Amino acid sequence: MRLSNYFLPVLKENPAEAQIVSHRLMLRAGMVRQSSAGIYSWLPLGLRVLNKIADIVRQEQALAGALEMLMPTLQPAEIWRESGRYDDYGKEMLRITDRHDRDLLYGPTNEELITQIFRDSVRSYKELPRNLYHIQWKFRDEIRPRFGVMRGREFLMKDGYSFDIDEANARRAYQKIFVSYLRSFKRMGLQAIPVAADTGPIGGDLSHEFIILAETGESEVFCHSDVLTQPVPEADYTADLTPVIDGYTQHYARSDEMHDAAKFEAEVPEDKRLTARGIEVGHIFYFGTKYSNAMKALVTGPNGKDVPVHMGSYGIGVSRLVGGIIEACHDDEGIVWPWAVAPFHIGLINLKPGDDATDALCEQLYQNLTDHNLDVLYDDRDERAGAKFSTMDLIGLPWQAVIGPRGAKAGEVEIKNRVTGEKQTVALEAAIKIMSQPPA
């Protein structure tokens, strides 16, 4: 992509309304614009990151056997009355009336709708297990939206739902998603800590929040530091996952909501106690037959009797992750994107557009990198060098490639590692080779 053709409205100064770093940087880097409180437009650069995160989620969901679908944002009130949540949900739910005076709502989550779809289509245990998910915009009319996209009212969420014949099978479905979440966050360059979460009226041990560490996080995490060194498993979903899950869950790990100081001190040796702040980016739980009972989602079992299906639901805050990743990955100059979610891999800076040799070498490198399936943002604008450097640092692409008249004459490219700031001057071919890989 040529920057001269792109829409990248960067801000030199910090917008007054943005208090936390990810919000400031997202506005400054031209990723989002606020529409109203907690509601954002995603500009081209921001949308690229959002899509990269969603694609990682998609790939990992597919490996775990989940199927993508797409449900609408607007749902009829009736099914929520069936489950009993229409009244329970309160003011957080945005209610809408159409021209025929029918009650609709902008979905804050999709248990009811997926349960309706499932019950209308599945009759036999032989069609189980199933795991269906979608990535769709949600709306929760938060009392106080804040922190940019981290706590928006409208947000993009991957939400998945599993259907099984009994609790034992549901537990297995839960484990698969547990593993897929560990893998997904890892691929995004994040260290996620699964912490025990409140299971509500269902009880049991099958609810976990996934929290990434960040200074500005809203949650406080208390855990055994060995949780941080647990291996992220291979995507082998035919294996017994229990040992992997136990590796994580055998140690104390809780957020402030569930924290038990006495238990923490009793179970965790002093030198292993980790207390840190974090951001909740995922939440999974098993809720048994809560919705299948209320909404009569029954299947006929092997014995010929109808039984309600056992369900679980699994959420990842896709739009929140954009902010979360920035909270975890930035420095004084701007964002420092992990390779896997970077909007572009490489920022190519032409220091002197109009200079024939410089233009030619830039074009050549741009073409070669693109041919290697790398995403390149080529700054071909007629701007001063300093402005280009600052913009590139701000938007945080993993590699910067700088070509000016000096280098063009020698056929050399200066490449900069955005993570370390380290620069080296190399020949064209070597530059391509180096920048094909994530910076160390």
Added chain:
RNA sequence: CGGGGCUUGGCGCAGUCUGGUAGCGCACCUGGUUUGGGACCAGGGGGUCGCAGGUUCGAAUCCUGCAGCCCCGACCA
């Protein structure tokens, strides 16, 4: 919803106390000089001061009401 703060060109702000008809920096446009870390000079365009009402000869400034946004708390991916 409770507490606090803010609202003046695209962005960041001053002016409000002590009413006199709007200013600064950045950005933008034109010309020139510059050109490896957010250039310089000259010229120029753009706001009636969140909205509504009131007081006054006169309101960004005083009064009343409303709205939006931000921060702290209770709630959430």
